Amino acid sequence: MSRKRLTRRQFVAATAMSSAALITAPYVRGAHAAGKLAIGFWDHWVPGANKTSTELVNEWAAKEKVEISIDYISSQGNGIQLKIAAEGQAKSGHDILAMPTWWPHAQSDLLEPMNDVMEPLIKQNGEVNGTVQYLGKSGDKWLGVPATIGSQxxxxxxxxxxxxxxxxxxxxxxxxxxxxxxxxxxxxxxxxxxxxxxxxxxxxxxxxxxxxxxxxxxxxxxxxxxxxxxxxxxxxxxxxxxxxxxxxxxxxxxxxxxxxxxxxxxxxxxxxxxxxxxxxxxxxxxxxxxxxxxxxxxxxxxxxxxxxxxxxxxxxxxFLPYFWSVWNFSKNKPAAKSLLVYLSQPAAVERLVAASGGYDLPAFEKLTTLKTWAEEGPPKGTLFHYPNPFKxxxxxxxxxxxxxxxxxxxxxxxxxxxxxxxxxxxxxxxxxxxxxxxxxxxxxxx
CATH class of the missing domain: 3.40.190.10 (Periplasmic binding protein-like II)
Incomplete structure (x- = not known):
């Protein structure tokens, strides 16, 4: 496990930022718009991809006055699965933790419901595919937010x-x-x-x-x-x-x-x-x-x-999705939810997809036609059908x-x-x- 904090680059995305501010408002504005937040992301194999996710988190944190720490956890040797199991047993660890495929269900009793995040995101970004629903919900409870990073x-x-x-x-x-x-x-x-x-x-x-x-x-x-x-x-x-x-x-x-x-x-x-x-x-x-x-x-x-x-x-x-889940023992659930909404905005998703060279896939139907997949090459267009744009x-x-x-x-x-x-x-x-x-x-x- 490594801990990385990288310098932010400046991006121009005024329209998308306005949308993000509107949707995040219910979760962070107020007395809880500070404090600390610990995040455990999957350690991406694509060079530069971790840097982009760190930049996005830092941008959000600077705006919301939240002190953050980010750990990038390798999936090699089942590292991220071991981390999930250890934190679940100890009931202590990160506020937000990346969980692959089956793991939200495996830890469902210890996860914060995410319905208040997912319902507005689905209205904004479109429905998620059936596999995300199958893996990400237990009954009516959303167990996590489908992560762009790592989903494939x-x-x-x-x-x-x-x-x-x-x-x-x-x-x-x-x-x-x-x-x-x-x-x-x-x-x-x-x-x-x-x-x-x-x-x-x-x-x-x-x-x-x-x-x-x-x-x-x-x-x-x-x-x-x-x-x-x-x-x-x-x-x-x-x-x-x-x-x-x-x-x-x-x-x-x-x-x-x-x-x-x-x-x-x-x-x-x-x-x-x-x-x-x-x-x-x-x-x-x-x-x-x-x-x-x-x-x-x-x-x-x-x-x-x-x-x-x-x-x-x-x-x-x-389709193998990753999820960003919040432990029910997290000490800063409102800030955690606000960050996940921010990372699920179209402008943020587009940056994450571009940073991964088109590897990462958002689950929301309105976000399957980004320019990265049309433009990547050689040969140009080689990834156009990768995100299943025509269902x-x-x-x-x-x-x-x-x-x-x-x-x-x-x-x-x-x-x-x-x-x-x-x-x-x-x-x-x-x-x-x-x-x-x-x-x-x-x-x-x-």
Whole structure:
């Protein structure tokens, strides 16, 4: 954990600042417009991104006369998850803490309700996607504010040249910059044919089947494309369904077209496969492309980020949001809420997105067409479809719609990828399903 305080730069955003002042007024003006506030942000991998978030916080703090401290907490080695667990147990720590995906539900009893923040933000910025609602609410209680910083879609990042050469697919024509997708023929069947062609051409799809999030997230989107749910939203175990069987059959066909050793891949392997020039497609946010810009520009200029293939039950893409949550033991809740409103203003969001090079994604529907995604390159427009501006695909998370505390266990234990590997390695379908059913029964009891 590192503590950083950086010098503010001056920005001109008078109109947006006026809007921010109006919406923050109920929370900070008055006797509580001072004191201290401790913030724990995710430590961004993009150089300069932490600096921008610090500048925004300092601007707010100077205006509201609040003394702040900011810690940037690494996600490596589950650092941020360990910090969340430790503060929750001690009932002491930061006022605001960044929480990934499942963690607001895991700490729901210790979190301050954020309805008074979220309701006006939704009116201003538009609705949030279903995954944010699923992960960010417990009943009618908002557990946090969806954070721009760290939130991401893990969609296909394809090599323009290699897909065209090996599979005859023009991804720029299918997902044109500045225009709606023309991807009706981008189906799970087309995906399998392309994977086979690229493997034969020497540039296989870089899709893992390990136990870390990139592998699990990809499997989750494909399972949902076939309607495959292990547990439904009411908590019923639905492993032995046609959708799950179809998803397993799909993976059994796909795995022979993937690189050797994908069963042991972690989240770095697909990035390396793209940057090295080996892979013709990976499933990832723009981090691998950003590294390629620095280390392999000839690869980066051939990358195009776009949507998932559509299956029998629809087109799904993994969305992993971060949340900014406030502990119910915070000593300065009004100031914490005011800051989160400030960081969720369009002008602030635009600066955060630009600082991350388009990696970070706001959850609000009116903030998915910022200029950064249209202008980033090379090639220009490579990220245009990354934020799903035309709602072309349903943003989801693996193991949903199971009750979140059950889904978290399915997700962290990588049950989906383990099922795929067991079936691929020759285990009978019914035995694989029975194993997964037993695992889910255990999670339901715990």
């Amino acid at each position: 879609i893990k969609g296909p990042c394809s090599r323009i040249d290699l897909l065209k050469k090996h599979a005859g697919i023009d991804v720029q024509e299918m997902y044109p910059a500045g225009s709606p997708p023309k991807a009706d023929n981008w189906t799970t069947d087309t995906f399998l044919k392309a994977a086979e062609a690229c493997k034969k051409g020497g540039n296989p799809f870089g899709i893992g089947l390990g136990e870390t999030t990139d592998s699990v997230d990809t499997a989750g989107a494909f399972f949902q494309a076939f309607g495959g749910q292990l547990v439904d939203g009411k908590g019923n175990i639905t492993v032995k369904s046609d959708g799950v069987r179809q998803a397993l059959e799909f993976y059994k066909k796909l795995i022979p077209f993937l690189p050797a050793g994908v069963a042991s891949w972690d989240d770095s392997h697909n990035n390396k496969a793209l940057v090295s020039g080996e892979a013709s497609l990976i499933m990832n946010p723009p981090s691998a492309w950003a590294v390629a810009k620095r280390d392999a520009p000839q690869v980066a200029e051939q990358c195009w980020t776009h949507g998932f293939p559509v299956g029998p039950k629809g087109r799904f893409a993994p 072309h695909q349903t943003l989801s998370i693996a193991a949903s719609p199971a009750p979140p505390k059950v889904a978290q266990q399915i997700y962290t234990q990588a049950i989906l990828t383990k099922m795929c590997l067991r079936f691929h390695q020759g285990e009978a379908m019914e035995k694989t399903l029975a194993w997964a059913e037993g695992e889910c029964e255990g999670y339901m009891r715990s």
